[in-house]
Amino acid sequence: MPIIAPSLLSANFLNLAEDCAFLNESQADWFHLDVMDGRFVPNISFGLPVISHIRTATKKVCDVHLMIEEPEKYTVAFKEAGADILTVHIEACNHLHRNIQQIKSLGMKAGVAVNPHTPVHLLQDIIQDLDLVCLMSVNPGFGGQHFIPQTLEKIRSLKKLIVEKNSHCLIEIDGGVTLENAPSILAAGADVLVAGNTVFKSKDPVATIAALKAL
Ligand code: DX5
Ligand code: ZN
Numbered sequence: 222m223p224i225i226a227p228s229l230l231s232a233n234f235l236n237l238a239e240d241c242a243f244l245n246e247s248q249a250d251w252f253h254l255d256v257m258d259g260r261f262v263p264n265i266s267f268g269l270p271v272i273s274h275i276r277t278a279t280k281k282v283c284d285v286h287l288m289i290e291e292p293e294k295y296t297v298a299f300k301e302a303g304a305d306i307l308t309v310h311i312e313a314c315n316h317l318h319r320n321i322q323q324i325k326s327l328g329m330k331a332g333v334a335v336n337p338h339t340p341v342h343l344l345q346d347i348i349q350d351l352d353l354v355c356l357m358s359v360n361p362g363f364g365g366q367h368f369i370p371q372t373l374e375k376i377r378s379l380k381k382l383i384v385e386k387n388s389h390c391l392i393e394i395d396g397g398v399t400l401e402n403a404p405s406i407l408a409a410g411a412d413v414l415v416a417g418n419t420v421f422k423s424k425d426p427v428a429t430i431a432a433l434k435a436l
Pocket of ligand 2: 253
């Protein structure tokens with residue numbers, strides 16, 4: 222069964238408590254929390270105070286996706302805000318190995334996110350240290366974009382690398398995931414589906430989460 226991680230970027234920011242409440246009741250496994258700084262990506266979302274509040278509203282895994290420059294400066298702060306998984310972008314880290322060790326030393330799971338243009342073979346010397354690879358299936362920065370089809374090939378290459386290196390790392394797909402394309406994403410080897418618009422813009426978000434979970 223896939224892990225389902227609704228992205229709260231598409232939630233109702235005026236009523237986050239209600240959205241957290243229905244996610245708690247749903248079959249969602251993780252809360253996917255997208256942090257954007259207006260530098261690494263051309264958009265600004267939310268940050269530490271919002272995540273601290275969300276933390277008090279759920280016991281589910283808080284999967285924090287940092288789309289920020291110099292993420293190493295904020296590792297401790299995101300731990301204190303309640304992140305369970307902290308994902309940094311490979312394109313934002315000059316010292317990725319050090320960043321990953323820092324995240325793990327604080328007791329969080331460590332993830333690396335990879336933009337659509339970044340080849341997965343760049344992960345070959347770090348994959349054994351990772352708990353999660355977040356393959357971006359859109360250019361990061363916005364919800365509601367279309368899935369980039371070449372991602373399917375990247376999932377297969379990444380899966381091969383994970384098996385070859387005997388890594389336990391999960392493959393998360395982020396961007397443009399729908400009920401229609403999710404079966405092929407899972408067949409290619411993905412473990413975690415992030416879904417923003419597909420969940421929050423649907424008529425019945427709880428039923429949509431259940432439908433994704435049942436794939
Ligand atoms: C995009 C974010 C995604 C986004 C996904 O930069 O990382 O998590 O919220 O939204 P959808 O599922 O609507 O593409
Ligand atoms: Zn994300």
